[in-house]
Amino acid sequence: MRALVGAWRVLPLLALLASLALAQGSRDSLVPRGAERFDAGRFTVVAYPADRPLARSLLAEAQRRDTFPGLPRPHARVLIAVAPDARRFRDWIGPAAPEWGAAIAFPALQRIVMQGRTAGSDAGDPRSVLRHELAHLALHEALGDLPPRWFDEGYASFAAGEWGRDETLATNLTLLARGMPTLDTLEAGFYEGAAEAEASYALAFRAVSDLSELDRERGLTLFFRYWKETGRFDAAVRQAYGITATAFEKQWQERTRRRYGMLALVANLSLATSIFLVAFLPLWIMRRRRDRRRLEALRQADEIAEREARALDALLGETPVPDAAPEPPRG
Structure with a gap:
């Protein structure tokens, strides 16, 4: 499952600094x-030689797209550390971060x-992640x-153009079963496991996107x-x-439920139909073949019985009874 995890102050921030031996606020450390x-520019990428091509690609991408919807151009200096393996990635981000990050x-x-x-492969495109x-x-x-x-997660997904998150909503029957x-309450979903978090990311992305669409010309700028x-x-x-914020929330709920609720139902019904066909179609075919073999055996048994009856009649010298009396002469 693909999951892009944002930053939260509850994480052990000092673990990163200690591991990288970087002094806060200094790029010369x-x-x-x-x-x-x-x-x-304002970016520094730290990586090991094996990740040198990736580091240069990330650096170029960061410079090329350094503006964000509705926000003034950022000026703060940024450090991007590329972990060479999963162990050091976990060491650098600390134990409180989700496993799917x-x-x-x-x-x-x-x-x-x-x-x-x-x-x-579930980590996604590194450019979109960055x-x-x-x-x-x-x-x-x-x-x-x-x-x-x-809002933080929804905006990050919106700024990164993660429109594929709509697919999560299009297959989520929770919208119909439990409601929006x-x-x-959307906040809690980010802490309840990968599947629930994925749905929360998608809903948050949809909320920020819907908010931006309220002003087609200026988007989130005035907001x-x-x-x-x-x-x-x-x-x-x-x-x-x-x-009002309450009116927007109701509008977002109704639009999301209307837009994706039936899609989720259709998708799940299609999936159920596919499972049914995969599970029971072979059994139906086997039964049809068995019935055909049984009918063929009965037909052959009838033919054999009829031949034996005719042979017995011939042996006993009996004359077969005609099917109908001869027609009398005319004229």
């Missing part, structure tokens, strides 16, 4: 023994830790601790400005879009 450092961002320190070339994590840093640089977890969560000025999500929604 030491890098791990045997690793290399690549600098361009492909990368972790530390907004307060403007740090990102990513898996390198040894990452599995874009997701950089969006966390940009949002934190602009708004500090104002965004709740659901509220934005507040972010008012959010920073007032410090309140509901006030920013009202000033930017002319509706």
Whole structure:
């Protein structure tokens, strides 16, 4: 399962600094023994020689797309550490991070830790992963601790263009069985395992996308400005879009349920039909063949019995009874 995990202050941030031997806020500090450092603009990438092509690609991508929807251009310096293997990735991010994480961002320190070339296929495109994590840093640089977890993750997915998350909603019967969560209860889903977190990411992405669509021309620009000025999500929604936060939440719930609820039902029914056909079609075919063999055996038995009856009649010298009396002569 693909999962892009954002940054949270509950993680042991100092574990990264200790492992990398990097002083907070300084790009001129030491890098791990045997690793290399690549600098361009406001970005520094630290990687081992085996990940040198990846490091250069990430550095170029970070510079090429260094703006984020609705936010002012970031200026903070960023360190991107590419872990050479799974063990060091876990060591650098600390034990509190989820197992399914492909990368972790530390907004307060403007740090990102990513898996390198040894990452599995479920880690996703490293360029999209980096874009997701950089969006966390940009949002934190602009708004500090104002965004709740659901908005932080939803915005990072939105900025990274992770439209494939809609597929998760299109196969999720929870939308029909339990109903849509509220934005507040959506928070809990990020801590309840990979499957539940994946659904929460998709719903958060949909919420931020729907919010941006309320103003086709300016998107999230005015909303972010008012959010920073007032410090309140509901006030920013009202000033930017002319509706209350409660009204937006209901609109998001209804649109998501209507858009993806029936898709989930159809997808699951299709899956159930496929499972049924795979499980029972061979049995049906076997039964049809058995019935045909049985009918053929009965037909052959009837033919044999009829031949034996005729042979017995001939042996006894009996004359077969005609089927009908001869027609009398005419005229």
